[in-house]
Amino acid sequence: MDLILTTFGTYLHRQGEMFLIKIKEQKKEISSRKVRSICITTGASLSTDAILLALEKNIDIVFLDPTGHPYGRIWHGKPSSTTAIRREQLRLADTEKGLQLALEWMLQKMDNQIEFLQSSRQKRTRISAQLTEKIEALTILRSALCNITGCINESRGTIMGIEGRAGRTYWEAVNKLLPENFQFNARSRNPAKDEFNCLLNYAYGVLYNTVERACILAGLDPYVGFLHTDHYQKKSLVFDLIERYRIWADETVVNLFAARKVKQSQFDRLHNGLTLNKEGKAILMEAFNSYLDQGIHYRNRNIKRRDTIQFDCHRLANEWIGKYQHEND
Numbered sequence: 001m002d003l004i005l006t007t008f009g010t011y012l013h014r015q016g017e018m019f020l021i022k023i024k025e026q027k028k029e030i031s032s033r034k035v036r037s038i039c040i041t042t043g044a045s046l047s048t049d050a051i052l053l054a055l056e057k058n059i060d061i062v063f064l065d066p067t068g069h070p071y072g073r074i075w076h077g078k079p080s081s082t083t084a085i086r087r088e089q090l091r092l093a094d095t096e097k098g099l100q101l102a103l104e105w106m107l108q109k110m111d112n113q114i115e116f117l118q119s120s121r122q123k124r125t126r127i128s129a130q131l132t133e134k135i136e137a138l139t140i141l142r143s144a145l146c147n148i149t150g151c152i153n154e155s156r157g158t159i160m161g162i163e164g165r166a167g168r169t170y171w172e173a174v175n176k177l178l179p180e181n182f183q184f185n186a187r188s189r190n191p192a193k194d195e196f197n198c199l200l201n202y203a204y205g206v207l208y209n210t211v212e213r214a215c216i217l218a219g220l221d222p223y224v225g226f227l228h229t230d231h232y233q234k235k236s237l238v239f240d241l242i243e244r245y246r247i248w249a250d251e252t253v254v255n256l257f258a259a260r261k262v263k264q265s266q267f268d269r270l271h272n273g274l275t276l277n278k279e280g281k282a283i284l285m286e287a288f289n290s291y292l293d294q295g296i297h298y299r300n301r302n303i304k305r306r307d308t309i310q311f312d313c314h315r316l317a318n319e320w321i322g323k324y325q326h327e328n329d
Contacts, residue, residue: 001034001035001036001289002035002036002037002038002039002289003019003021003030003035003037003038003039004039004041004281004285005021005038005039005040005041005042005044006041006042006278006281006282007023007042007044007278008042008043008044009023009024009043009044009045010022010023010042010044010045011023011044011045011046011047012038012044012045012046012047012050013046013047013049013050014047014049014050014052014053015029017031017032017033017053018030018031018032019031019032019035019038019050019053032053032054032057032059033057035054035057035059036059037059037060037061037062037209037213038054038059038060038061038062039062039064039209040061040062040063040064041064041066041068041281046061051074054074055074055075055076058076060073060074060075060213060216061073061074061075062209062213064205064209065205066191066275066276067189067190067191067192067201067202067205067275068201068202068203068204068205068206068209068276068281069204069205069208069209070205070208070209070212073212075216084320084321085219085220085317085320085321086219086220086221086224088320088321089220089221089224089237089320090221090224092226092320093152093224093225093226094151094152094153095151095152096149096150096151098151098152098226099148099149099150099151099152099155099226101226102152102159102226102227102240103145103146103148103159105227105240105241105243105244106145106159106163106227106243107142107145107146108243108244109243109244109246109247110138110141110142110145110166111142112244112246112247113138113166113170113247113250114135114138114139114142116247116250116251117131117134117135117138117170117173117174118135120177120254121135124177127176127177130173130176131173131176134169134170134172134173135173137169138166138169138170141162141165141166141169142166144162145159145162152226152227156227156229159227160227167187171186171187174250174254175196177254177257177258178196178254178257179257179260182194182195182196182257182262183196184196184197188273189201191270191272191273191274191275192273192274192275193273193274194274195262195264195266195267195274196253196257198267198273198274198275198276198280199253199256199262199276199280199284200249200250200253202276202281202284203248203249203252203253203284203288204242204246204249206249206285206288207242207245207246207248207249208235208238208242210306210309211238211241211242211245211309211313212235212238214241214309214310214312214313215237215238215241215313217310217313217314218310218313218314218316218317219317220237220313220316220317221237222235222236222237222238223235223236223237224236224237225237225238225239225240226240227239227240228240241309241312241313244312245309248288248291248292248305249288251291252284252287252288252291253284255287256283256284256287261283261287262283265279266279266280266283267280291305292304292305292306293305293306296308298311299311
């Protein structure tokens with residue numbers, strides 16, 4: 001489980017092998033064996049003993065900004081990879097193989113979007129024709145993506161241009177799935193201009209944290225990407241890998257609106273947008289964690305949906321290091 005601290009003034013300390021959470025006069029004990037990560041979204045106090053327990057149990061402590069994006073984490077200092085993995089990652093970034101990896105992740109994202117809209121069309125026959133138009137447009141853009149060849153530096157602009165057009169088409173379709181009073185004009189971030197984008201941005205933030213953690217555990221360098229360019233402090237590989245998992249957040253948020261679980265009281269208004277308050281975070285995280293914890297059959301094994309991210313990152317690292325070792329035998 002992810003231990004999420006959302007109440008201002010929360011105090012977390014250690015009691016044996018347990019985490020003890022104090023909120024005013026209330027106390028709650030949680031076994032460290034059940035905790036995967038500790039996420040802090042507001043002012044909280046942590047004892048050094050609690051931090052030490054987290055490090056001993058390989059539990060990362062993550063600090064999230066108001067939009068749910070991680071801006072810092074406490075992690076053990078033990079190396080989790082061999083140098084060969086990162087050397088191969090750096091080498092592949094500028095090769096045709098790097099392009100193929102980037103295209104694979106982007107194509108998976110578009111396949112997920114098309115499949116989601118096709119599934120939604122079956123349930124919403126009233127807008128079937130409108131969704132069909134968007135699905136056909138996405139299919140054409142997907143075909144254009146398949147025809148790209150060469151190296152990533154030569155093709156990056158073309159890929160991003162296609163991805164941009166596909167994104168606009170997809171969000172126009174998603175907007176039609178929402179109740180009229182919650183429909184939005186366009187994707188917005190930092191801050192969100194409407195309720196849908198507010199929920200979606202926070203869910204994406206949770207995914208960023210999960211993907212970054214999986215990269216670190218697998219020995220991948222979060223800062224060396226393929227499609228997304230390298231910039232100072234930009235976790236380019238996280239931005240690359242998250243593309244294939246974004247649909248999980250999309251589905252969760254759309255389903256919250258469909259189930260009429262989204263209320264105006266779950267948002268606080270800023271001078272230039274909206275932010276998700278404690279009530280809204282609780283509603284979103286209950287639904288999102290339930291979705292991520294669902295058991296699925298993936299690559300011949302039964303695992304939780306969220307664990308497929310770690311599985312994919314380890315598989316990627318193993319392929320890279322295997323290739324590197326083979327070439328250097």
